[in-house]
Amino acid sequence: MKFARVLLPFVLLLACSSEPRPRPPGVLFVSVEQQSAWVRNFNPLFAGANARWPTKAGIYECMEVFSSAQGKWVPWLATAHAWADEQKTLRFTLRENVRWSDGRPFTADDVVFTFGLLKKHAALDSGGVWSFITDVKAEGPHTVAFTFSRVFMPGFAYLAHQVVVPKHVWEHVADPVTFTNPEPVATGPFTQVSLFRNQVYELGRNPHYWMPGKPAVSALRFLAFPTNDQANMALVEGEVDWAGNFVPAVDRTFVARDPAHHHRWFPLYGSTVFLYPNTTRPPLDDVRVRKALSMAVDRERLVEVAMYGYTRPADATALNDAYTDWKDPEVAKDAWTHHDLAQANKLLDEVGLVRGADGVRRLPDGKPFALDLEVVSGWSDWVRAGQVVSRDLGKLGISVQLKTYEFGTWQTRLQKGEFQLAISWSLDGPTPYNFYKWLLSPRTVVPVGQVAAANWHRLGDEEADALLVRFERAVTPEEQHALMAAVQRRFSALAPAIPLFPNPSWGESNSRRFTGFPTEKNPYARLAPHAEPDSLLVLTELVPRER
Structure with missing residues (x-):
């Protein structure tokens, strides 16, 4: 496309400028993936789909989030869970008053339907949950019960971290394995694809997000950087607010450039x-x-x-x-x-x-x-x-x-x-x-x-x-x-x-425009945006600075 050939040099020129360019207030620029061009794919279920970030933890959500930085589970779409029948039954209590981004209510039927898709399409069941569960049932609108074929204590993490899709949308999808889901309907903080071109895309806020007053960030914007070097230039020069890049000599090239606002945290938690x-x-x-x-x-x-x-x-x-x-x-x-x-x-x-x-x-x-x-x-x-x-x-x-x-x-x-x-x-x-x-x-x-x-x-x-x-x-x-x-x-x-x-959990932040990033002193999540579903914890905590 002509637009793609023109825009990439323009983006790189902006990244190399001495002053960050003006931008709409509240728009968070994120660098996670290095790609020469974006492909519009927001399928959260198929591991081989190469879905755009943050499809699995930002557009869609799971029932609970494990924070390795805190070493504990954080309730999310579910507020509680309980084992029964000698660890053969696991019940999740779902959060009330959660709505999908189209305004429809989120219920236990959506959870049951999602796991039914995994059973019907084996390619979607990358964690193999149907190798240890035999049934999933809704016990009312806000309770889901999983029946296990055997005692399988690690199964909790597989079930708790499974993203949930809306039944009323996906029941009409002919092939959920190949579905690119260009207009996602989800429960996450950012669901609105307000812009999608080869070299840039933008996600706006979920108008029905269940956390009152969140997200405070108005939109996420992603520029296509084919290489680490180009992504790092944009980060160092202040174009990017949050990144998960490998940055050579990061303390000298990035942190020292603006010590009051440029931060990095690389704990060795990254697999x-x-x-x-x-x-x-x-x-x-x-x-x-x-x-x-x-x-x-x-x-x-x-x-x-x-x-x-x-x-x-x-x-x-x-x-x-x-x-x-x-x-x-x-x-x-x-x-x-x-x-x-x-x-x-x-x-x-x-x-x-x-x-x-x-x-x-x-x-x-x-x-x-x-x-x-x-x-x-x-x-x-x-x-x-x-x-x-x-x-x-x-x-x-x-x-x-x-x-x-x-x-x-x-x-x-x-x-x-x-x-x-x-x-x-x-x-x-x-x-x-x-x-x-x-x-x-x-x-x-x-x-x-x-x-x-x-x-x-x-x-x-x-x-x-x-x-x-x-x-x-x-x-x-x-x-x-x-x-x-x-x-x-x-x-x-x-x-x-x-x-x-x-692997270090690569994480860099620029607090000139946003505050609330995790740090070594406030490790509520990993700073690395790659660390899913930790990214949900971060996206809902960031706040634009008042100007």
Whole structure:
């Protein structure tokens, strides 16, 4: 489009100007996704839809929100919950006087209908809730009861965090998997698509939002920045109010520019960044090869060069700092995440991947051992991480070609298992259960070519899964911690994926126009807008400054 070609340079010119341009009062500029052009998709149910932020936590809402920064659940569309029948029934009490953005009442029927969609369309049930529930019923307009097929204590988080869609709209959708939902009807604070073009879109307030006087922000605006560098320029120059960007030398380039208003908070709660080997492709199906690749990586150098020292090297538990109380210190010491090139070479020799006179290792068929490593183009930290990893693996005699893709293409290839090596994040939750389930459980493995919510490396282990199943029934903290320590030992033995570092929860704020952002001293949520559903907590707390 002509408009797209003209507007992008205009946006970048604005971002590079010495003074922030005037804007309508109360409009919050947010930088979350790096995209060259926006695609109008607000489908909150299908994990592979690449829905625009904040579809899942800002347009739509869930029943309760877990704040990892506070370590507690916050009531949202539900005000309370209760277990019954020896943990076989879970009831949620729904908030009264909640309306959809079109004015229709929100009721228990909407919750029942939403979970019915997940049952009818398996592609929507990315959390696998119908593997542990057998029924969901409305007990009046404000009570929903879930019947469990077995005791499954982690199931609470899956149900509480499931976004709810309106029955009166979605019952008329022919295919909810492919539906792009261009005009969302939702309960969240921002539901009105007031502007949508290739290079900019804007969301206005829900006229019927259930929190009195909220949101105080009048609208959210998103500019298309193809790369981290362009997004960071807009942030540094004051165009962006809230961001989740990797910013090199952030204290010098951003905070010091306006210390009274520019703030950042990067706790190591942002899942874990892994080097994922596609274990369906030999020789990556051999644990000795995976551990050799891991020992070839100099993580100390990696976090300095690629991450500017904002994080630390991962250990053999792969757990980030949100799970400090769960970590088994003995497993953390396991050697396969330590830099040891000699041992890495020894393991590859043992496997039979012999290094020739030319220094190149060869596969059993005589072909060079060569791998493609895929990262997102424009994500400068991950691109640098990929460069470091490629060089380190090259020292083993493995030829690694770094390939960069636009986010949507990269994510599709990752989810469908159409890669050899890829750098990506992991899933998290209130306990490490979800983290390890999506790394180890056979229940999360889908065939190559089908979209996977995680377990992109496609490895399942029955022994680990048996421990996870026991954890699902465990009620006491002592039993839960003992089982999770055993899961960590199994993870370390198998090395299904190669942990690189805990990912910082990237969060930057500019309080010149808005106040109420979370901080280390006021950690009501993570500052990172990527941290869903924490973003709901933030969007409803921000207040424009009086001028």
